[in-house]
Amino acid sequence: MAIRIKDLVTKEKAMRQGHRMCPGCGAPTAVQQALLAVEQPVVITAATGCLEVSTTIYPFNAWGVPFLHSAFENAGASVSGIEAAYVALKKKGKVTKDIKFVAFGGDGGTYDIGLQALSGAAERGHDFTYICYNNQGYMNTGAQRSSATPKGANTSTAPAGKVIPGKIQKPKDLTAIMAAHHIPYVAQTTIHNPMEVIEKVKRAVETPGPAFVNILTPCVLFWRLEPSLQREICKLAVETRIWPVYEVIDGQWKLGYKPRKRVPVEEFFKPQGRFRHLFKGEAGQSVIEAFQKDVDEGWEYLLKMCGETWEPQA
Amino acid sequence: MSRKDITSGNWAVAEAMRQINPDVVAAYPITPSTDIPMRFSEFVADGLVDTNLVTVESEHSAISACLAASVSGARVMTASSANGVALMHEIFPIAASYRAPIVFGLVNRSLGAPINIHCDHSDSMAERDSGWIHIYCEDGQEVYDTMIMGVRIAEHKDVLLPVFVCQDGFITSHCFEPVEFMEDDEVQAFIGERDPLFPLLDIDNPVAYGSLALTDYYFEIKRQQVEAMKHVERVYKEVAQEFAKKTGRDYPVVDTYRTDDADHIIVIMSSAAGAAKDTVDSLRERGHKVGCMRIRLFRPFPAAAIVDALKDARSIAVLDRAASLGAPAPLFTEIKGALYDAGIHIPTNTYVYGLGGRDFFPHNAEEAFMDLINNKMSPEERYLGLRE
Numbered sequence A: 001m002a003i004r005i006k007d008l009v010t011k012e013k014a015m016r017q018g019h020r021m022c023p024g025c026g027a028p029t030a031v032q033q034a035l036l037a038v039e040q041p042v043v044i045t046a047a048t049g050c051l052e053v054s055t056t057i058y059p060f061n062a063w064g065v066p067f068l069h070s071a072f073e074n075a076g077a078s079v080s081g082i083e084a085a086y087v088a089l090k091k092k093g094k095v096t097k098d099i100k101f102v103a104f105g106g107d108g109g110t111y112d113i114g115l116q117a118l119s120g121a122a123e124r125g126h127d128f129t130y131i132c133y134n135n136q137g138y139m140n141t142g143a144q145r146s147s148a149t150p151k152g153a154n155t156s157t158a159p160a161g162k163v164i165p166g167k168i169q170k171p172k173d174l175t176a177i178m179a180a181h182h183i184p185y186v187a188q189t190t191i192h193n194p195m196e197v198i199e200k201v202k203r204a205v206e207t208p209g210p211a212f213v214n215i216l217t218p219c220v221l222f223w224r225l226e227p228s229l230q231r232e233i234c235k236l237a238v239e240t241r242i243w244p245v246y247e248v249i250d251g252q253w254k255l256g257y258k259p260r261k262r263v264p265v266e267e268f269f270k271p272q273g274r275f276r277h278l279f280k281g282e283a284g285q286s287v288i289e290a291f292q293k294d295v296d297e298g299w300e301y302l303l304k305m306c307g308e309t310w311e312p313q314a
Numbered sequence B: 001m002s003r004k005d006i007t008s009g010n011w012a013v014a015e016a017m018r019q020i021n022p023d024v025v026a027a028y029p030i031t032p033s034t035d036i037p038m039r040f041s042e043f044v045a046d047g048l049v050d051t052n053l054v055t056v057e058s059e060h061s062a063i064s065a066c067l068a069a070s071v072s073g074a075r076v077m078t079a080s081s082a083n084g085v086a087l088m089h090e091i092f093p094i095a096a097s098y099r100a101p102i103v104f105g106l107v108n109r110s111l112g113a114p115i116n117i118h119c120d121h122s123d124s125m126a127e128r129d130s131g132w133i134h135i136y137c138e139d140g141q142e143v144y145d146t147m148i149m150g151v152r153i154a155e156h157k158d159v160l161l162p163v164f165v166c167q168d169g170f171i172t173s174h175c176f177e178p179v180e181f182m183e184d185d186e187v188q189a190f191i192g193e194r195d196p197l198f199p200l201l202d203i204d205n206p207v208a209y210g211s212l213a214l215t216d217y218y219f220e221i222k223r224q225q226v227e228a229m230k231h232v233e234r235v236y237k238e239v240a241q242e243f244a245k246k247t248g249r250d251y252p253v254v255d256t257y258r259t260d261d262a263d264h265i266i267v268i269m270s271s272a273a274g275a276a277k278d279t280v281d282s283l284r285e286r287g288h289k290v291g292c293m294r295i296r297l298f299r300p301f302p303a304a305a306i307v308d309a310l311k312d313a314r315s316i317a318v319l320d321r322a323a324s325l326g327a328p329a330p331l332f333t334e335i336k337g338a339l340y341d342a343g344i345h346i347p348t349n350t351y352v353y354g355l356g357g358r359d360f361f362p363h364n365a366e367e368a369f370m371d372l373i374n375n376k377m378s379p380e381e382r383y384l385g386l387r388e
Helices: A005-010 A026-036 A050-055 A075-091 A107-112 A115-124 A174-179 A194-206 A227-239 A273-279 A282-306 B009-020 B035-045 B059-072 B082-097 B140-155 B184-191 B218-247 B270-285 B303-310 B330-341 B362-373
Strands: A042-046 A067-069 A100-106 A128-134 A185-190 A210-216 A246-249 A252-255 B002-007 B024-027 B052-055 B076-080 B103-108 B133-136 B163-168 B177-182 B254-257 B264-268 B290-295 B297-299 B315-320 B348-353 B381-384
Touching: A026 A050, A026 A100, A026 A128, A026 A194, A026 A210, A026 A227, A042 A075, A050 A100, A067 A075, A075 A100, A075 A115, A075 A128, A075 B024, A075 B052, A075 B059, A100 A107, A100 A194, A107 A115, A107 A128, A107 A174, A115 A128, A115 A174, A115 A210, A115 B059, A128 A194, A174 A185, A174 A210, A174 A246, A185 A194, A185 A227, A194 A210, A194 A246, A252 A282, A273 A282, B002 B009, B009 B035, B009 B076, B009 B103, B009 B140, B009 B163, B009 B177, B009 B184, B024 B035, B024 B059, B035 B052, B035 B076, B052 B059, B059 B076, B059 B082, B076 B082, B082 B218, B103 B140, B133 B140, B140 B163, B140 B177, B140 B184, B140 B218, B163 B270, B177 B184, B177 B218, B184 B218, B218 B297, B254 B270, B254 B303, B264 B270, B264 B303, B264 B362, B270 B290, B270 B362, B290 B303, B290 B362, B303 B330, B315 B330, B315 B362, B330 B348, B348 B362, B362 B381
Parallel strands: A042 A067, A042 A100, A100 A128, A128 A210, A185 A210, B024 B052, B024 B076, B076 B103, B103 B163, B133 B163, B264 B290, B264 B315, B315 B348, B348 B381
Antiparallel strands: A185 A246, A246 A252, B002 B177, B133 B297, B254 B290
């Protein structure tokens, strides 16, 4: 069924007002958009992180749907357990409704500490959607570096110092890692355009079997970003090809968007305080150049996987 | 009706699980408990159970999936040992706090290092403050029976706590001995259906598990767990009484052997009680008034029953199969505490035995008894069967 915005805006939201996420935070935007087009009842599970602590401060609860959190590294195992119980209880007639299962984890809980549980859940083939709200660091504990943190970013455990200019390593390509599990649906997207997340998560949830969606979501506090720039920074991530949007459906890679022009990575850095040090001196400049090279290589790889070519306007 | 068969402790657990027919089992292999999920997976493959078996990629995911399935409303079981138990540690107090009635076949094995696959109680003793019920079994029959009783105790509305059913790795888990099994329908009639409170899958009545509760509420929630634990001994006795009526097998919270008129008593747990009881018989034949008390329910700690059995003794030896490095051994500490609270001072020796699977022989028990008989009393920790 086609998605109509008129229907979406009147739909009761799974996550309600009163949560305590920061103004401008990308995570609640991603969650709201993700769940908007899901027509079936959902049960949510989340890894420990900003989303979880800010939505369930006892005795308050922002979730209008069933919600489970138990620890940081086990959202993949938790969603497996819920789905396993559902399958067993449905067979016995103790649960009668069709229910969908969505897990949320930040990049710390997904790229790093929760990767094993997610990989196991994907390999076992449970019917669930795992959404990583990727804000490129351990933001709940104060901006420590993760394996999703971009090269050159100033973080609290890879700070920009006199000798070392922030995080040295490039991030792990988790979306490709999940695609390598050969699960039926994998997508990478961000919140630059609401229909992007709405459509992709709907597809993910309606696909039987495991689905993974990696959503870049700004942390305005630790990206040192003006909160009103939430959408713009995501658009820049896509335009600079730092965060291309694409899907892998049953092993077929499908590019979602090709920028018309070659936009340098600096455009993504400029609005963010976490990259400010890169614009001061030669060390920073060499990081920017290395970053650009990584982005260009990643883009070439993606084009090849998608069977696409790219001819940007001069 | 019942049938008797020769089986191992692990297979007895698996057979109980087949008859219980849980909704979800999530498990991961580790010696010596591996036999349990292996045997159970054959039942799944042969269509003998309806269970959704989740063969997870780690023990951490095993207990995480079990917890999620349990709060979803499913009846859930698993098994593990040693390092697997240690890897699960993070989730144990969470499972207790969510009041998830998981029944867990814990096959005791020493914690590394050095890496060692044999029995001691260091794995489960490290979980004694996790909020789980701990029951220690002496033999395969008791393991089988306790798995079945465990379901009733864990799921009781006044309790709603997960339970460890402990047996000694290899000694019990791999020893083949006669076990009397109930009929499948008798087991089903005894355990009944699970009637979950606040299941996650009740879409029309949504609940949140896993809230953040800080300085303003955390303490009160922990206090509720303390209260739940207080109900366990009563519920245990009710369930055990009903079980005894059905099967003729009676399991008090502490198992006393010739303690009534005993001057000297050994306190011990699990399979080593066999050697200790044999030693009681041989020393009785030689005119010594000795007895043995085996602690079956360890959490919650049945202090009153223990004091009642020990109060008239002249001296006591507490034998621990785990050391608390840098402090007195765990069972010894608890026994002393129970006696102190009752205002009873009985000289008590403390021994550590059997670490890493070191055999415990009747002569080791006799050594401890002879110390008591010869009044060689000391608060110093001593070791049985150790080369020094």
